[in-house]
Amino acid sequence: xxxxxxxxxxxxxxxxxxxxxxxxxxxxxxxxxxxxxxxxxxxxxxxxxxxxxxxxxxxxxxxxxxxxxxxxxxxxxxxxxxxxxxxxxxxxxxxxxxxxxxxxxxxxxxxxxxxxxxxxxxxxxxxxxxxxxxxxxxxxxxxxxxxxxxxxxxxxxxxxxxxxxxxxxxxxxxxxxxxxxxxxxxxxxxxxxxxxxxxxxxxxxxxxxxxxxxxxxxxxxxxxxxxxxxxxxxxxxxxxxxxxxxxxxxxxxxxxxxxxxxxxxxxxxxxxxxxxxxxxxxxxxxxxxxxxxxxxxxxxxxxxxxxxxxxxxxxxxxxxxxxxxxxxxxxxxxxxxxxxxxxxxxxxxxxxxxxxxxxxxxxxxxxxxxxxxxxxxxxxxxxxxxxxxxxxxxxxxxxxxxxxxxxxxxxxxxxxxxxxxxxxxxxxxxxxxxxxxxxxxxxxxxxxxxxxxxxxxxxxxxxxxxxxxxxxxxxxxxxxxxx
Amino acid sequence: xxxxxxxxxxxxxxxxxxxxxxxxxxxxxxxxxxxxxxxxxxxxxxxxxxxxxxxxxxxxxxxxxxxxxxxxxxxxxxxxxxxxxxxxxxxxxxxxxxxxxxxxxxxxxxxxxxxxxxxxxxxxxxxxxxxxxxxxxxxxxxxxxxxxxxxxxxxxxxxxxxxxxxxxxxxxxxxxxxxxxxxxxxxxxxxxxxxxxxxxxxxxxxxxxxxxxxxxxxxxxxxxxxx
Numbered sequence: 232x233x234x235x236x237x238x239x240x241x242x243x244x245x246x247x248x249x250x251x252x253x254x255x256x257x258x259x260x261x262x263x264x265x266x267x268x269x270x271x272x273x274x275x276x277x278x279x280x281x282x283x284x285x286x287x288x289x290x291x292x293x294x295x296x297x298x299x300x301x302x303x304x305x306x307x308x309x310x311x312x313x314x315x316x317x318x319x320x321x322x323x324x325x326x327x328x329x330x331x332x333x334x335x336x337x338x339x340x341x342x343x344x345x346x347x348x349x350x351x352x353x354x355x356x357x358x359x360x361x362x363x364x365x366x367x368x369x370x371x372x373x374x375x376x377x378x379x380x381x382x383x384x385x386x387x388x389x390x391x392x393x394x395x396x397x398x399x400x401x402x403x404x405x406x407x408x409x410x411x412x413x414x415x416x417x418x419x420x421x422x423x424x425x426x427x428x429x430x431x432x433x434x435x436x437x438x439x440x441x442x443x444x445x446x447x448x449x450x451x452x453x454x455x456x457x458x459x460x461x462x463x464x465x466x467x468x469x470x471x472x473x474x475x476x477x478x479x480x481x482x483x484x485x486x487x488x489x490x491x492x493x494x495x496x497x498x499x500x501x502x503x504x505x506x507x508x509x510x511x512x513x514x515x516x517x518x519x520x521x522x523x524x525x526x527x528x529x530x531x532x533x534x535x536x537x538x539x540x541x542x543x544x545x546x547x548x549x550x551x552x553x554x555x556x557x558x559x560x561x562x563x564x565x566x567x568x569x570x571x572x573x574x575x576x577x578x579x580x581x582x583x584x585x586x587x588x589x590x591x592x593x594x595x596x597x598x599x600x601x602x603x604x605x606x607x608x609x610x611x612x613x614x615x616x617x618x619x620x621x622x623x624x625x626x627x628x629x630x631x632x633x634x635x636x637x638x639x640x641x642x643x644x645x646x647x648x649x650x651x652x653x654x655x656x657x658x659x660x661x662x663x664x665x666x667x668x669x670x671x672x673x674x675x676x677x678x679x680x681x682x683x684x685x686x687x688x689x690x691x692x693x694x695x696x697x698x699x700x701x702x703x704x705x706x707x708x709x710x711x712x713x714x
Numbered sequence: 715x716x717x718x719x720x721x722x723x724x725x726x727x728x729x730x731x732x733x734x735x736x737x738x739x740x741x742x743x744x745x746x747x748x749x750x751x752x753x754x755x756x757x758x759x760x761x762x763x764x765x766x767x768x769x770x771x772x773x774x775x776x777x778x779x780x781x782x783x784x785x786x787x788x789x790x791x792x793x794x795x796x797x798x799x800x801x802x803x804x805x806x807x808x809x810x811x812x813x814x815x816x817x818x819x820x821x822x823x824x825x826x827x828x829x830x831x832x833x834x835x836x837x838x839x840x841x842x843x844x845x846x847x848x849x850x851x852x853x854x855x856x857x858x859x860x861x862x863x864x865x866x867x868x869x870x871x872x873x874x875x876x877x878x879x880x881x882x883x884x885x886x887x888x889x890x891x892x893x894x895x896x897x898x899x900x901x902x903x904x905x906x907x908x909x910x911x912x913x914x915x916x917x918x919x920x921x922x923x924x925x926x927x928x929x930x931x932x933x934x935x936x937x938x939x940x941x
Contacts, residue, residue: 615840684904693853694850694893696854697853704857705807705809
């Protein structure tokens with residue numbers, strides 16, 4: 232600033248001399264205001280006083296002349312600049328301020344992540360007397376892994392001459408909450424330095440000192456290690472719902488991802504066809520700790536032609552630095568289009584006693600207009616025999632509804648006094664997109680366990696067999712061992 | 715008139731008291747036969763007692779003989795050989811049959827229906843018990859197991875005692891009695907889940923009465939020896 236005022240003052244002084252010289256013949260060429268009289272805005276004003284002409288130079292006029300000279304005679308203009316330039320010479324006893332990086336708790340925080348907010352300070356000491364001090368302008372500069380040059384991070388900080396505190400003549404400026412490497416694609420060394428200018432010279436803290444400086448949490452150059460933790464998938468959160476659905480049902484893939492560094496996670500869903508080939512890849516970016524959801528309807532994943540096919544999927548995920556992939560999960564299984572119409576599952580015991588040894592009549596009404604050799608299996612379930620296969624019937628296509636009947640003895644003695652359920656399983660998809668239909672018994676199976684009364688030939692025969700066997704055994708043993 | 719009233723009252727009192735007594739006996743019996751652990755324990759206790767007393771009887775006899783022997787010692791084996799008495803083929807055959815049927819009747823009584831041991835009974839083998847020959851298969855299986863023991867028990871228990879004719883008859887009569895017990899147990903199975911207490915009690919008495927009869931010579935000898 233001082234230099235600017237001095238230059239303007241000298242220029243005015245010089246121009247005044249030129250103007251005075253213009254009174255004679257042949258004034259300096261290019262002077263626009265030299266011979267004008269009477270004031271008008273933007274021009275020199277000439278007045279007479281005591282026989283002398285006094286020219287008052289307007290600032291606008293001066294600037295206009297300077298611009299004109301610069302264009303018309305650049306060599307002389309440069310010469311003029313040399314004449315007017317007076318280099319600043321600091322006082323003899325001026326000492327350069329000391330600037331260091333202050334990074335509190337540097338030992339614990341030597342490793343940083345991309346999303347970690349850094350609090351870095353500039354500590355500046357200026358031992359010059361206040362009248363000698365000049366303003367100091369500072370920038371924090373950082374060089375991340377893989378970077379060739381430092382770049383400025385954060386905004387400029389300024390220390391005025393009167394802002395140094397106490398007897399230490401030092402002060403600090405902070406850059407809080409910095410995340411200079413948030414977009415870094417590498418891990419490794421992260422280096423910080425301070426650029427500063429004290430109105431006399433520009434300095435870089437990594438080069439201005441003879442040797443590296445580190446004392447406690449104060450550094451001339453701060454070197455940290457940028458590290459990264461790969462994102463993780465929450466295993467149990469991986470699912471596709473519903474796992475069995477029609478092709479146009481709202482099928483949703485979802486999974487939860489966590490990145491301990493708080494990085495955003497790029498998640499790609501790979502939809503695999505029934506041969507394991509990749510059908511589609513869909514990508515979303517999610518925050519750590521949240522679930523990503525891909526809606527099949529939104530992306531138009533499945534069409535009518537996919538009905539009846541079994542798909543699978545897997546996720547791959549990364550945070551820009553490290554990535555991983557899940558295993559292959561089955562689903563969804565798309566239900567085939569309905570082929571048959573079933574109704575009225577029914578069971579009836581041979582009589583109201585409902586003994587376990589009786590025949591039971593199971594029936595199902597089936598309308599099967601197009602499937603030949605439609606296979607229908609009957610299963611019963613009791614506590615002793617869960618999901619017990621009983622029999623199979625096959626029917627051919629017919630325009631008329633058919634009643635499929637199973638007349639059989641499905642139980643044994645261990646099922647006595649138990650309730651039971653039953654279901655028909657068929658080899659085509661019904662109107663409910665299912666392949667089975669069933670029901671439960673109205674009541675329990677009779678608790679009676681023996682089919683034959685005491686007076687029946689079967690029971691008597693059993694008793695006789697036992698008694699005769701004992702008798703025969705006794706005779707044989709007596710003959711063999713007692714004689 | 716007052717005499718008549720007193721007589722009627724006395725007769726009624728006797729009827730009531732006898733009814734109460736029979737009812738008490740029935741409930742006591744039911745308490746025993748429906749308690750599986752008690753019944754099985756009692757059955758084993760009687761058997762174990764018989765074996766123990768038989769051993770004591772033999773030891774006592776040996777000591778008595780040894781005390782009266784002047785010219786030297788008699789070995790237990792020699793004494794056993796000398797003491798052994800043949801009881802006759804018919805009796806031996808009947809005794810073997812009776813012992814086999816005893817174990818069969820025991821199994822039919824306690825392990826045929828789920829009533830006493832719900833988790834351990836013949837119906838835990840549904841494939842076998844659902845068939846028409848299930849009862850016979852169950853009985854034959856038990857006879858096969860019991861036959862090994864029954865083959866030697868009569869020889870040991872009855873070969874060293876003097877058995878009266880009545881005792882022999884009693885032992886031989888256990889065969890039909892045990893057959894009755896088995897039949898009654900099977901009858902209980904056929905009406906399950908209903909229970910006929912009279913039939914059940916009778917089967918129980920037939921079973922344990924037969925066991926007592928079969929072990930009677932041992933217990934009687936022990937009682938005589940103690941006297």
